[in-house]
Each structure stands twice: as structure tokens, then as C-alpha cells.
Amino acid sequence: MATVTFDHVYKRYSADVVAVNDLNLEIADGEFLVLVGPSGCGKTTALRCVAGLETISDGKLYIGDRVVNDVAPKDRDIAMVFQSYALYPHMSVYDNLAFGLKLRKTPKADIERRVKEAAGILGLERFLDRKPKALSGGQRQRVALGRAIVREPSVFLMDEPLSNLDAKLRVQTRAEIARLHQRLGTTTVYVTHDQVEAMTMGDRIAVMKDGLLHQVGTPQELYDHPTNVFVAGFIGSPAMNFATVKATEGEDLMLGSAKLNLSGAAAKAAADRPKGADLLIGFRPEHLDIADGQADTVSIPARVDVVEYLGNEELIHAQAEGTEIVALIPSDRRVKPGDQVNLGVPLEKLHMFDPESEQSLVA
Amino acid sequence: MTAPGPVVTQDYAASELEAQPRPQGVAQGNAFTRFIGRTPVHIAIIALCLIWLIPTVALLVSSFRESQAVAGSGWWTALTPPFEFTLSNYDRVLDTNNLGQSFVNSLFVSIPATIIPILVAAFAAYAFAWMEFPGRGLLFMLIVGLLVIPLQSALIPVLQLFVSVRIGDQTLNGTFLAIWLAHTGFGLPFAIYLLRNFFGALPREMFESAYIDGASPVTAFFRLALPTSVPALAALAIFQFMWVWNDLLIALVYLGGQQSIAPLTVTIANLVGSLGQNQQLLTAAAFISMALPLIVFFTLQRYFVRGILGGSVKG
Numbered sequence: 001m002a003t004v005t006f007d008h009v010y011k012r013y014s015a016d017v018v019a020v021n022d023l024n025l026e027i028a029d030g031e032f033l034v035l036v037g038p039s040g041c042g043k044t045t046a047l048r049c050v051a052g053l054e055t056i057s058d059g060k061l062y063i064g065d066r067v068v069n070d071v072a073p074k075d076r077d078i079a080m081v082f083q084s085y086a087l088y089p090h091m092s093v094y095d096n097l098a099f100g101l102k103l104r105k106t107p108k109a110d111i112e113r114r115v116k117e118a119a120g121i122l123g124l125e126r127f128l129d130r131k132p133k134a135l136s137g138g139q140r141q142r143v144a145l146g147r148a149i150v151r152e153p154s155v156f157l158m159d160e161p162l163s164n165l166d167a168k169l170r171v172q173t174r175a176e177i178a179r180l181h182q183r184l185g186t187t188t189v190y191v192t193h194d195q196v197e198a199m200t201m202g203d204r205i206a207v208m209k210d211g212l213l214h215q216v217g218t219p220q221e222l223y224d225h226p227t228n229v230f231v232a233g234f235i236g237s238p239a240m241n242f243a244t245v246k247a248t249e250g251e252d253l254m255l256g257s258a259k260l261n262l263s264g265a266a267a268k269a270a271a272d273r274p275k276g277a278d279l280l281i282g283f284r285p286e287h288l289d290i291a292d293g294q295a296d297t298v299s300i301p302a303r304v305d306v307v308e309y310l311g312n313e314e315l316i317h318a319q320a321e322g323t324e325i326v327a328l329i330p331s332d333r334r335v336k337p338g339d340q341v342n343l344g345v346p347l348e349k350l351h352m353f354d355p356e357s358e359q360s361l362v363a
Numbered sequence: 364m365t366a367p368g369p370v371v372t373q374d375y376a377a378s379e380l381e382a383q384p385r386p387q388g389v390a391q392g393n394a395f396t397r398f399i400g401r402t403p404v405h406i407a408i409i410a411l412c413l414i415w416l417i418p419t420v421a422l423l424v425s426s427f428r429e430s431q432a433v434a435g436s437g438w439w440t441a442l443t444p445p446f447e448f449t450l451s452n453y454d455r456v457l458d459t460n461n462l463g464q465s466f467v468n469s470l471f472v473s474i475p476a477t478i479i480p481i482l483v484a485a486f487a488a489y490a491f492a493w494m495e496f497p498g499r500g501l502l503f504m505l506i507v508g509l510l511v512i513p514l515q516s517a518l519i520p521v522l523q524l525f526v527s528v529r530i531g532d533q534t535l536n537g538t539f540l541a542i543w544l545a546h547t548g549f550g551l552p553f554a555i556y557l558l559r560n561f562f563g564a565l566p567r568e569m570f571e572s573a574y575i576d577g578a579s580p581v582t583a584f585f586r587l588a589l590p591t592s593v594p595a596l597a598a599l600a601i602f603q604f605m606w607v608w609n610d611l612l613i614a615l616v617y618l619g620g621q622q623s624i625a626p627l628t629v630t631i632a633n634l635v636g637s638l639g640q641n642q643q644l645l646t647a648a649a650f651i652s653m654a655l656p657l658i659v660f661f662t663l664q665r666y667f668v669r670g671i672l673g674g675s676v677k678g
Contacts, residue, residue: 051571053574053575073571073574073575074574074575074576074577074578078575079575080571080575082571082572083568084566084568085568086566086568086571086572087569088569088572088573088591089569089591090590090591099573100575100576103576103577103578103582104577147572151576
């Protein structure tokens with residue numbers, strides 16, 4: 001068991017290619033931390049730095065209390081699961097699992113016990129004699145997980161371990177990894193580009209973009225209080241709606257010609273803006289509903305373009321003064337294309353951002 | 364995308380595909396027309412194979428004919444009655460001309476001259492593929508560049524070198540060591556080139572995973588790179604073995620014509636008198652020398668085919 005600490009870590013490939021830019025992050029002992037972000041954001045590079053597969057250009061990286069900047073991968077007491085499984089194709093499943101232990105001169109009886117145990121946890125007992133090519137994708141990924149488990153390392157590193165699996169298997173394996181983490185309690189750093197994976201698996205999530213860490217927090221914190229426009233748009237599915245509005249003299253905002261009446265914290269933030277200044281408001285599709293004049297609700301007039309029926313709910317694509325709005329509302333609202341509706345969002349669910357800095361004004 | 368939406372769509376699409384009835388008649392018709400359509404290709408391939416085989420068959424037939432018959436009529440006349448075949452050519456070659464010793468000599472030349480360059484090339488190729496060091500690209504280009512240097516242009520300089528090196532009271536020239544070294548040198552550029560490409564196509568994550576598991580580069584080489592490259596190594600072994608086994612030029616230059624150490628090719632070449640007498644013996648001798656490469660090729664040919672694909676296109 002160990003903590004992992006990034007202390008002003010940089011990874012530069014050249015003067016203007018900075019993959020990881022001043023990363024500061026503390027991962028607690030036993031924590032499941034998900035690094036998430038769009039491709040090319042530096043999340044995998046950050047993980048590979050922890051593994052020792054990339055050297056860091058600047059800063060300090062700790063595993064436990066030890067600075068590991070110059071420690072070889074094999075001496076870092078970590079295990080890594082790769083996106084492509086990276087199994088040893090000419091070895092049986094047993095030998096794949098035992099390889100790392102053999103190299104560390106573990107006693108034979110000990111190897112056998114640990115391999116059997118890991119195989120038991122992952123349901124691989126029947127496949128121990130098989131070669132990887134005789135396994136399905138899901139089984140191969142389990143072998144890759146098993147290879148990490150048998151080593152009993154202090155940190156697991158996982159680099160998009162689910163992205164080569166089909167959708168159904170991915171959901172299954174996701175739960176399996178979560179169970180594994182509950183059972184072993186090993187510190188885990190998990191990289192993914194999929195925000196659903198991040199939300200469902202992470203104790204905490206670190207959102208990265210262009211080498212910069214944008215926000216770290218529990219899934220709820222990120223969902224409820226995104227600190228900037230990128231995190232707000234990245235977390236949550238379907239993505240958050242954004243609209244540019246103008247401040248008025250009072251506490252209200254103008255979306256085109258429509259007036260939005262505010263109160264509470266949102267109203268205070270709006271009132272701080274000079275008249276005519278732009279503001280970016282954000283609201284999640286699932287927080288919208290057809291408004292009928294409730295208190296503490298902002299009402300946005302919109303015309304319905306498309307209705308996607310999902311069973312219990314409907315996905316509404318609507319136009320509000322030139323802004324495209326997506327709303328997820330109960331099916332029994334019976335909205336039809338062409339309808340003029342008022343979409344209401346509760347005031348405490350309304351996000352406001354500075355259009356220049358893209359930082360949240362209410363978080 | 365783990366949202367339930369797409370899953371449903373996918374399953375739906377799959378079941379729709381399965382639900383479509385397979386039109387049996389059409390499928391059969393397709394198979395039939397495909398067969399008809401391919402017939403010209405098959406005929407062309409068979410014709411090419413036959414044309415390719417004719418010289419070998421002619422050689423085989425001739426090796427079983429009397430020398431007067433070979434001199435007096437074409438080999439195809441022997442295929443019609445009366446069948447007048449004889450083993451006398453094989454008899455004479457095997458009996459009188461030191462062939463057994465030469466066969467052993469050939470093996471003594473070929474086996475080390477196959478193993479040494481492949482071993483050296485594998486180390487070099489692994490370093491070129493997976494180890495970072497300054498000048499790696501330039502060095503590799505230099506080695507690939509050596510591929511275009513004709514062997515003949517290096518014969519004399521290397522010979523001079525061998526003559527100048529003394530081991531005890533003998534020069535290096537005319538020893539088996541000399542010919543092993545020569546074959547190693549001439550074989551290395553191609554071997555390194557082929558193996559580097561094969562090693563380079565192995566997945567990087569496999570090695571990284573091994574390093575995390577505790578492997579050193581040497582362990583990774585012996586436990587991962589070599590075992591997963593058996594097809595490429597086998598293909599290379601066949602190439603190199605055939606080349607060395609059939610080589611006359613290098614053997615003549617660096618080993619000389621001494622009977623006690625002459626390999627098969629040199630002995631066979633010496634069968635023919637300076638005026639071309641005993642020419643008929645060549646046919647039988649050629650078949651004897653072909654026997655071993657054929658056995659090697661047929662036992663390893665599945666690696667041969669895979670290895671060529673593996674080295675150049677994809678791992």
C-alpha cells in the first residue's frame with residue numbers, strides 16, 4: 001500500500017511539446033483515482049511517468065515516501081495493465097501470471113499459491129494451460145489483470161484497460177475491477193477517456209486537458225460544481241447545455257430577447273456584472289423540465305425541433321433564441337416537434353461562467 | 364460509450380442481420396461462378412509450376428541415363444519405351460570422388476556459418492529495435508546500405524586480411540574459421556535488416572510489461588523477443604543455410620581446393636575435367652547435393668512462408 005504524489009511534475013518532449021504541465025496531485029493510500037480527459041491530454045503520459053516508462057522532465061514523483069524519479073520500473077513496486085493486454089503470446093496463462101514472480105525468484109510453492117488465488121478471483125482456473133490466442137478479449141483482459149494482482153504491488157496502474165472490449169463486456173469488467181479494488185484495497189490509478197467509466201469507478205476523478213489538470217474531486221463534486229467550462233461540458237452525458245447571455249442592470253439576464261429571472265447566488269453573480277456584459281450559463285439536460293411557473297426556477301422559452309423517445313424519458317432538441325438546447329424530460333410530457341415550450345431549470349442547478357476565463361462564477 | 368443506448372442499437376442490428384434468410388441457391392451459384400472464374404488462374408499457376416519444374420525434371424531424368432545416351436538424344440526421349448535407366452552415374456560419384464568427406468565438410472561449413480550470423484544478428488537487431496542509443500538510426504542505415512555492396516568487391520580485401528592474420532604457424536586463410544567469418548560477414552546485413560523489422564513489429568507494451576514485471580533487457584531478449592520470433596529466425600536460418608550450402612565462390616576463395624577440406628560444391632565442380640569429360644556425373648552429383656536443402660526446406664517451409672510475411676509486412 002502506498003500513496004502516489006505528483007509534485008510539480010513536468011513532461012516535455014521538446015520546448016513546445018509539453019505532455020504534462022505542472023501536475024500536482026496527491027493520491028491517497030487505497031484510493032481509486034481516475035485520470036480522465038480527451039485523447040492527447042497527457043493522462044497516459046502521466047501514468048507512464050508513475051510506471052517509470054517515461055522519465056519526468058521536472059518535478060518530483062513520490063510513491064509512498066520515496067522519490068522515484070530515477071527508480072527503474074521493476075523497483076517501483078507497481079503493476080500495470082495495458083490497453084492492448086500486452087500478454088506474452090508464447091506462454092500459457094499460468095506462465096503469464098507467474099512470469100513476474102519467477103523473475104523475482106519467488107519460491108515455487110508461493111508462485112503456485114498466488115497464481116491459483118488470482119485465477120480463482122478472476123475465474124481463470126479453467127484456462128491456466130491455454131495460450132492467450134485461444135482466449136476471448138474479456139478473458140485476455142482478465143489475464144492482464146491477474147498478472148497485476150499476483151505481484152501484490154502497492155500501486156495498480158491501468159491504462160484504458162476496457163477500451164478494447166465490446167460494450168457489454170466493458171460494463172461487466174468495469175464492475176469486476178471495482179469489486180477487485182474493494183477486495184484488495186490497493187491504490188489504483190486508472191486512465192480513461194470515457195467519463196462514464198470515470199464517474200462509475202473513481203473515488204476521485206482528475207480531469208486533464210492539454211497537459212493541465214483542470215479539476216480533482218469526487219464524481220459528485222465534479223458533476224455538481226464544475227470549476228470551469230471544460231469540466232462542466234466533459235462530465236455528464238448528455239453533455240451540459242451552454243448559452244451566452246447578457247447581464248442587465250438588475251439581477252436578471254437576457255438570452256436574446258428573452259428575459260431570465262434569477263434569485264439567490266446566481267442572481268448575485270449576475271448582478272456583479274456590468275450591464276450588457278456577456279455571461280455563459282450552463283445547465284444539464286436532465287435538470288430541465290417543462291416549466292409551469294414554479295418558484296426558484298429559471299424559465300427558458302424554446303421551440304422543439306426533434307424528439308427522441310427513449311422509453312421512460314425523451315431527449316428533446318430545441319432552439320432557444322438561436323441556441324441549441326438538449327433536454328431530458330419524462331416521456332409523459334407529450335412534447336411534439338414544433339411545440340413552443342418553456343424549459344425550466346432549478347436555480348441551484350444553474351451554472352455561470354466567465355466567458356473570458358471560462359471559470360465558474362458560482363462553484 | 365457505455366451508455367445503454369448504443370448497446371441496444373448494436374444488438375438490434377445484429378439480430379436483424381441474423382434474421383435475414385440466407386438464399387441458398389444464390390450462395391451456391393456464387394461459389395460455382397467463383398470456381399469457374401478462378402479456373403484460368405489455376406491453369407496459369409499449374410502451367411507456371413510445370414515450366415519451372417522442367418529443368419529439374421530434365422536433370423533428374425538425365426542423372427539416370429548412360430553418358431552416351433545423354434550426349435546423343437534429348438532427355439525426353441528416355442520417357443518413352445524402351446526405358447533404359449541406370450544407376451551407374453550415382454555409383455561412380457558416390458564411390459570414387461571423395462563425396463562423403465565433402466558432404467561432411469559442407470555440413471561443417473554450413474552449420475556454424477548459419478548459427479553464428481543469426482546469433483550475432485539477433486543481438487544487433489534487438490538493440491536496433493528496442494534499445495535507445497545515440498546514432499541508432501544512422502548505424503542501422505549504414506548496415507542496410509551494406510546490402511547493396513557486391514560480394515565480389517570484398518573478396519580480395521578480405522582475403523588479404525585473412526592472409527595477414529596468423530594463428531600459430533598458419534594463416535587464417537584456408538581454415539574453416541575463415542569461411543565461417545566470411546559467411547557471417549556477408550550474411551549479417553540482410554539478417555540484421557530482416558530481424559530488426561520483425562523485432563520492431565513486436566508490441567512495445569509486451570516489453571514494457573516485462574520491464575515492470577522485473578525483466579532486464581537481456582531477459583526480455585531471451586524470454587520474449589527470441590521465442591516470439593521463431594518464424595523469422597527459422598526463415599532466416601533457411602535462407603542462410605541454403606546460401607552457404609550452395610556457395611562455391613567463397614569456399615573456393617577462402618578454403619581453397621584441398622580435397623580434405625573441400626565442401627560439396629567444390630568437389631562437384633572438380634568432377635568435370637578441364638575438357639568437359641565426365642559431364643554426365645554432374646547431374647547425379649547435383650541431386651545428391653540438393654537432397655539436404657530439400658529436406659531442410661520441406662521440414663521448415665511453413666516457417667519460411669510465415670517468416671517472409673512476418674518480417675516485411677506485419678508481426
